[in-house]
Amino acid sequence: MEEKMFCFQCEQTAGCSGCKGNRGVCGKQDTTAKLQDELTGALIGLAHAVREDKAEPETDRLMMEGLFATLTNVNFDDESLKKQIASVHQEKEKYVPGCNSCQEPCGRTSDYPMEMLWKDQEDIRSLKSLLLFGLRGTAAYAYHAMVLGYTDEQVNAFFYKGMAAIGEDRDMDNLLPLVMEAGAVNFRCMELLDRANTETYGIPAPAKVEMKVEKGPFIVISGHDLRDLKLLLEQTEGKGVNIYTHGEMLPAHAYPELRKYAHLKGNFGTAWQNQQKEFAGLPAPVLFTTNCIMPPKDSYRDRVFTTGVVSYPGMVHIGEDRDFTPVIEKAAALGGFTEEKTFTGINGGSTLTTGFGHDTILSAAGQVVEAVKAGQISHFFLVGGCDGARTGRNYYTEFVQKAPKDSIILTLACGKYRFNDLDLGEIGGLPRLMDMGQCNDAFGAIKVAVALAEAFHCSVNELPLTLVLSWYEQKAVSILLTLLHLGIKNIYLGPTLPAFVSENVLNYLVENFQISPVSTPEEDLKKILG
Incomplete structure (x- = not known):
């Protein structure tokens, strides 16, 4: 008997393995999940139709919106999804006229049946899922930049390249470089969105x-x-x-x-x-x-x-x-x-501080470097990412509370709501807790890390810097791929590991990037600080 739905793209997925049956944990109905799969399959068909052609702006928009609509907790409306599928089919006709009514279909630009992916060999499914979910996250960032009038041809072109690969017979050796390339493209996209936001709305200030x-x-x-x-x-x-x-x-x-x-x-x-x-x-x-x-x-x-x-x-x-x-x-x-x-935050505070973007932090780079040299700052922690309802996310609150008093906490995305109403004090005139912004502002965190590495004449991995990340949905996946592309190691990830990462793929990430699942704040701090 055919399953009504299968979805394992978010952190709260049922049993840490996948939502099946009539309804997902997020509240998504099985009909909606099926339509999201159909939309994804139609986008893969469109990617094959575009091939080496330069896609028109309207095609790019449909690709971004279609990928964005399939993120967790975005579109629950079946009728809306049906209209998107029809629009994608209509757009494909521009590139392969008559394809949908062909009497002898070749299948090369047909909609890809997503059940083939969900039932594929475990490691191939894992890598293709990493690629697909990363593309969905990047599409969200590209969409936000696009509505402000900012686009990037290389970013847009990769949507077609990546989506086409998902619908093709690829092995692990072929898929791994694509997954890493997705991280590189997402970095470029986050940089584009950073420029779009700052040139449109000004430089963020605390x-x-x-x-x-x-x-x-x-x-x-x-x-x-x-x-x-x-x-x-x-x-x-x-x-x-x-x-x-x-x-x-x-x-x-x-x-x-x-x-x-x-x-x-x-x-x-x-x-x-x-x-x-x-x-x-x-x-x-x-x-x-x-x-x-x-x-x-x-x-x-x-x-x-x-x-x-x-x-x-x-x-x-x-x-x-x-x-x-x-x-x-x-x-x-x-x-x-x-x-x-x-009103108050979850820890009782009634005031929040934000606006510590890369420009603000880097303007105080000299002050930061001197504080490190003087022994006032012992370590930097980037504690951020997506929040969620699963038990165990109080880990991040406790981690921040138990981090050394001479450490700086950088944060971004909605995971900060676990602790952003806490008053952690200051070090040498600098606030210990600095909110860098939305999830896409991970670009700014990377810029800060690179600048610090240059100041101390070392690599980013040699800095007294540790990334402690929480994940929930696909934008977090695209950011993780960016960090891997940049060669950043020793990342602590939680509260659970993604269900779509197979054992072999996980072993690869652990061996090459030293990714660690979070344990307890005490144990992880002891491991980090030696």
Whole structure:
């Protein structure tokens, strides 16, 4: 009997092996999972159709959006997925006219049946999955850059190269270089997005963000898309509706062109996996611009809006025109809180600090180097990545709390919500905890590491620097591939290892890059610090 669904792309996958049956742990129905596989298969067919041709911008857009839509917690809407599949088929006709109606199909540009991948030999499935999930993460970053008018031909071309390879008969020796190339391409893409964001919104600067919500109408905006936030700020200016960020939108407060809006007030809530509880009594609408949306509870489903690649059945979707009038009208109708409310993070703090991008940290590079030479700073830890609901993620809070008092904690992505409300103090005038931004700002962390290595005349792997990463979805996979491409070793990864990494592939990563699964904070700190 054919399985209704199979999905093992995220960290919370059932039994650490794969979601099967009628529904995934994320809430995705089996029909949705099947359609996401069909969309992926159609994109592989499109990649084969494009071949060596230079794809048109519309083709690039469909490729990015299609890959982005299949990330965890992005698109739960079957009708939306069906429309995307139809659009991909229509686009393929431009490159291979008549292919879909051919009387003697050759199969070379047909949709790839994804069950062939899920049932492939374990190591091949593992490497192809690493490649596919990495491409999905990179596509999200490329999409965010594209909507700001920034594209890169090499990045776009690799989507077709990588997707085509997934649908072909490849061995491990052939797939490994492609997986490493995916890491290189993602680094290039993160650099592109960094330039797009900073040239559009200015250089991020440290900002203290309150977790209180003023009385009156307001909107909570979640996700990663800064362009959507900017448009919402423009459309709400002067209307008496305040804006609060949520989740990975927190770093938006660091950008001058966004921070200049007086009605961008603060941050509501904590990490994405707490939304079903935190949104339940919220007298305001929530706008999702990207992942991570969870199936809304009945208590607030009439207040959820989606835009961009995000879609959920029954939710009002704001189209390409980005006219947020329905969201603004809902905020006015709900009225917000009748008095000011103060909220806290999971550790009780009510103020968050963000904005320590690479420009800010590197401007203090001399101060950092001198602090290291003077023995004031003993070690740097990058503790970041995706947050999630699985038991064991309190590891990251405890790790930060137990790290030496003379160490610096760099962080990024939503994993920081485990500890970003803690006051860790300062070292030589520098805050011990520095939030570098969203997950894509891993590019900035790499720039800082390279600059420190140059200052100390050593390699990055010789620095007193350790990466302690949490993973959840596919953007984390693309960043991991980038770190491997750059040859960065001794990475601690948790809270569990990916289900799609086979034993042989894991052994390869351990042998060549010394990747370690996290154990306990005490044991890992002892191992790291000797």
